[in-house]
Amino acid sequence: MYDWLLGGVENYAADRRECEKLLQIAPSSKLLARNNRAFLQRVVRVLAQDYGIRQFIDHGSGLPTQDNVHQIAQRTDPQARVVYIDNDPSVLAHGRAALEENDNTLVLNADMRHTDHIMRHPEVRQLIDFTQPVAALFVSVLHCLPDEDRPGELVRRVAEYLAPGSFLVVCQLVSHRADVRRQVTELMQAATRGHWGRVREQHEVRAFFGDWDILEPGLVDVTQWHSGDGVARSQGEEWAEWGGVARL
Numbered sequence: 001m002y003d004w005l006l007g008g009v010e011n012y013a014a015d016r017r018e019c020e021k022l023l024q025i026a027p028s029s030k031l032l033a034r035n036n037r038a039f040l041q042r043v044v045r046v047l048a049q050d051y052g053i054r055q056f057i058d059h060g061s062g063l064p065t066q067d068n069v070h071q072i073a074q075r076t077d078p079q080a081r082v083v084y085i086d087n088d089p090s091v092l093a094h095g096r097a098a099l100e101e102n103d104n105t106l107v108l109n110a111d112m113r114h115t116d117h118i119m120r121h122p123e124v125r126q127l128i129d130f131t132q133p134v135a136a137l138f139v140s141v142l143h144c145l146p147d148e149d150r151p152g153e154l155v156r157r158v159a160e161y162l163a164p165g166s167f168l169v170v171c172q173l174v175s176h177r178a179d180v181r182r183q184v185t186e187l188m189q190a191a192t193r194g195h196w197g198r199v200r201e202q203h204e205v206r207a208f209f210g211d212w213d214i215l216e217p218g219l220v221d222v223t224q225w226h227s228g229d230g231v232a233r234s235q236g237e238e239w240a241e242w243g244g245v246a247r248l
Contacts, residue, residue, distance in 0.1 A: 001191075002062055002140075005033035010090075018191040025183045026238040036171070036241045037067075039222035040139045043169050043245060044069050046226055047135050048076040053167065055134040056082045057124075059112040059158075060141035069137070070105045079104060081127050085118060087111045112141070113149055115157040133165040140241055142208070143172040145197040152208040159212075162248055167215075170208055171222050171243025173199045180238045202242055212246035219244040 004011040004019050007030075022029050047053040054077055058069050061084035073080035084107045106127050110118050118124060128134060136158050142151040151172075159168060175181050181199040188196040206219055217224060221240045 002033055005030050006037060014191075018187065021187055022184065025187065026180060028238055032173075032239065032241060035223045036140050038227075039171065039225055039241065040069070040137070041067050041072055042226050043137075043139075044072040044135070045076070047167055047169075047245075048073045048080060051133075051167070053133055053135045054080045055128050055132065056080070056137060057085065057118075057128065057134060057158075058082065058137045058139075059085045060138070060144065061086050061107075062088075070102060074104070081105070083108055083124055083127060085110050085112050113145070113154060115154065115161070119158070119161045130161060131163055133167070134162050135167040135169060136162060138168070138170045138172075140171060140173070142170065142205075143197050143199060144195070147197070149197070151197070152210075155208050156210065159248060164248055166248045168209075168212070168246045168248070169243075170205070170246070171241050172205055173239055174202050174205060174242040175199050175239035176201070177238060184239070199239060205243055209244070209246050212248065215245045215247060217244075 001011070001015045001019050001022070003009075004015050019029070026032075044056065054073070056069050056073055061069070069084070070080070070082040073082060081104045084105070086107070087109060104127070106123055108118065108121060108124060110121070112118070119130070136155075138155060142155075145151045145154070155168060155170060159166075162168075173184070175184075181201075185196070185198040202219070209219065217226075219242065221242055225244060
């Protein structure tokens with residue numbers, strides 16, 4: 001669905017049908033997807049260029065699309081290393097084919113909730129040096145987890161593996177409108193046969209960050225995070241992608 005909203009071709013009829021339903025509830029969904037992708041690209045570029053981060057772990061990475069994490073990071077340093085985490089068979093097949101000739105990337109078949117398995121995996125350990133700073137990305141993915149999976153605890157578990165000077169990038173779908181939260185959550189629960197979480201409120205996402213040091217401009221609508229010319233300033237009034245970047 002995300003690929004279709006971005007204007008991609010790696011999607012199926014079922015995805016397109018559900019996207020049309022989503023657009024009836026939240027007409028700004030295509031704009032939101034583009035803005036979210038632009039945020040991912042900006043945050044990786046800023047962390048690589050301004051903070052010297054050379055290691056990235058992308059949780060729930062989804063299908064490879066335009067300008068992926070490794071492409072952005074490796075423009076700053078060709079030796080930058082990226083691990084993509086996903087358990088979708090389509091993602092794994094497409095991702096591994098696309099990254100076959102890039103020795104500094106890994107697509108790992110894993111459920112992002114299984115932190116110990118991921119962080120101790122031999123292939124991850126071969127690529128990522130956990131004595132050095134790492135950027136752990138949770139971009140537009142925590143709304144896929146229900147409350148019983150405790151997404152905030154997941155982020156904190158990952159943080160325990162990271163060296164001082166590491167970063168956590170967290171954002172998810174939020175809405176101040178109860179009807180949008182309910183309707184989108186019900187649609188996605190049905191479309192994924194229960195493999196989804198919910199649209200949350202800003203205060204719930206803020207709690208994911210605990211007392212960590214949050215980079216300026218703080219926790220915001222992601223269009224406001226280091227945005228430059230050409231970035232839409234509004235995601236629509238129904239909902240937004242909301243979060244920020246914390247430094248350990």
